[in-house]
Amino acid sequence: MGHGDGSVYRTVLDRHGSTEFLGYTDLAAEATVIGLLVDGAAVPAAREGDSVEVVLDRTPFYAEAGGQQADTGELRGANFTVRVADVQSPVPGLRVHRGTVTAGEVSLDAAVVAEVDRTRRASVSRAHTATHLVHAGVRGALGTAAAQAGSLNAPGRLRFDFTSPTGAVAPAALAEIEDEVNTVLQQNREVEAYETSMDEARKLGAMMLFGEKYGDRVRVVDMGDYSRELCGGTHVGRTGEIGMIKVLSEASIGSGVRRVEALVGLDAFRHLSKEHLLVSTLADQLKARPEELPERINGLVERLRTAERDLEKVRADAVLSSAGALVEGADDVDGVALVAVAAPDGVAGNDLRALASDVRGRLGSRPGVVALFSADGDKVSFVVATTSAARDRGLAAGKLIPAFAPAVGGRGGGKPDLAQGGGTNPAGIPDAVTALRAALRG
Numbered sequence: 338m339g340h341g342d343g344s345v346y347r348t349v350l351d352r353h354g355s356t357e358f359l360g361y362t363d364l365a366a367e368a369t370v371i372g373l374l375v376d377g378a379a380v381p382a383a384r385e386g387d388s389v390e391v392v393l394d395r396t397p398f399y400a401e402a403g404g405q406q407a408d409t410g411e412l413r414g415a416n417f418t419v420r421v422a423d424v425q426s427p428v429p430g431l432r433v434h435r436g437t438v439t440a441g442e443v444s445l446d447a448a449v450v451a452e453v454d455r456t457r458r459a460s461v462s463r464a465h466t467a468t469h470l471v472h473a474g475v476r477g478a479l480g481t482a483a484a485q486a487g488s489l490n491a492p493g494r495l496r497f498d499f500t501s502p503t504g505a506v507a508p509a510a511l512a513e514i515e516d517e518v519n520t521v522l523q524q525n526r527e528v529e530a531y532e533t534s535m536d537e538a539r540k541l542g543a544m545m546l547f548g549e550k551y552g553d554r555v556r557v558v559d560m561g562d563y564s565r566e567l568c569g570g571t572h573v574g575r576t577g578e579i580g581m582i583k584v585l586s587e588a589s590i591g592s593g594v595r596r597v598e599a600l601v602g603l604d605a606f607r608h609l610s611k612e613h614l615l616v617s618t619l620a621d622q623l624k625a626r627p628e629e630l631p632e633r634i635n636g637l638v639e640r641l642r643t644a645e646r647d648l649e650k651v652r653a654d655a656v657l658s659s660a661g662a663l664v665e666g667a668d669d670v671d672g673v674a675l676v677a678v679a680a681p682d683g684v685a686g687n688d689l690r691a692l693a694s695d696v697r698g699r700l701g702s703r704p705g706v707v708a709l710f711s712a713d714g715d716k717v718s719f720v721v722a723t724t725s726a727a728r729d730r731g732l733a734a735g736k737l738i739p740a741f742a743p744a745v746g747g748r749g750g751g752k753p754d755l756a757q758g759g760g761t762n763p764a765g766i767p768d769a770v771t772a773l774r775a776a777l778r779g
């Protein structure tokens with residue numbers, strides 16, 4: 338949606354004044370449509386299916402601000418419904434409901450009942466109040482130099498960003514903060530919100546955001562001596578309504594700024610419940626008690642590492658032991674010993690090169706050419722190695738490749754002593770061997 342320079346909103350504001358916000362106490366209210374926009378332009382009416390922006394003279398809908406997500410809900414008129422998906426304040430004082438006309442036709446001056454989705458609002462409010470408590474907990478633990486740098490209050494979860502004077506918060510400190518906040522929740526403290534003067538708020542020691550512009554009259558959200566902060570958001574009536582919080586993570590999000598993410602209420606419980614089930618399943622599978630799991634898993638990882646090392650050694654030995662057999666099977670092509678075969682199954686990459694070098698080494702001072710092929714699905718790779726006596730005869734590994742690589746649908750290159758390449762036709766390996774043999778005969 339194009340909003341241009343916001344002048345269309347300012348026109349509505351100039352004509353009708355600010356939107357009265359009722360949402361601290363009411364979640365449904367009667368109101369009048371004073372502004373209607375489609376595609377960023379003022380319109381007299383909007384029909385079913387239209388994406389609209391609706392401005393009301395008064396509304397219970399909270400517009401996204403201070404990290405708190407916007408309310409959703411419905412605007413219902415005599416013969417229309419608008420489903421509200423978002424509420425923004427594009428110019429101070431104005432609240433714009435964004436959504437879709439789901440039935441009928443909405444027009445300017447229409448009477449509506451504006452009703453907020455109560456479940457979502459309650460969930461967001463729990464997260465917002467919990468954020469204040471996490472803020473207080475963090476400052477209690479880290480000192481007042483830990484200042485809020487941002488937040489998100491969404492249904493069932495919160496994010497709290499803060500500048501940390503001491504870097505990462507130790508897991509133990511984080512667990513203590515979480516425990517303390519949960520204790521405050523259980524104390525079921527009253528959450529009071531009141532307007533007062535800025536001077537009075539300062540005297541009360543209310544936390545305020547650095548760099549934020551506040552008027553002379555400010556709103557304080559107060560949870561007794563634990564948390565007192567300037568805030569325009571919506572909150573629960575008592576901390577007990579939040580139920581519980583579960584901190585999920587604490588991490589850096591930039592220079593000196595840390596982020597705590599937490600789940601709130603039933604979402605926190607469900608998370609813990611799911612993890613409990615996971616731990617129980619693991620304990621069953623490993624036939625251990627939950628508290629023995631870390632040690633048991635460490636032991637398993639250790640044994641697996643040892644087994645992998647042993648296996649690697651066995652495999653390497655097997656590859657190298659095949660070198661002797663390959664040398665014995667060497668053909669004589671005009672006085673040059675040629676070992677040109679498909680490598681044993683599973684020998685590829687570094688192993689293929691190691692095996693080619695080993696075979697070449699066993700050819701000693703004889704003129705010799707080693708060409709090993711390795712097929713994997715519809716791909717084939719190959720390595721060519723030459724002994725120094727072969728190179729003295731002008732047989733350079735890199736130069737031999739063009740003679741046979743087309744047979745396996747590939748190409749490659751390298752130095753006179755060692756070269757490699759790949760192709761896409763493993764079925765052509767026998768033809769490639771024949772071509773290489775022909776090339777040695779000159």
Ligand SMILES: [Zn+2]
Binds near residue numbers: 403465469567570
């Ligand atoms: Zn707040």
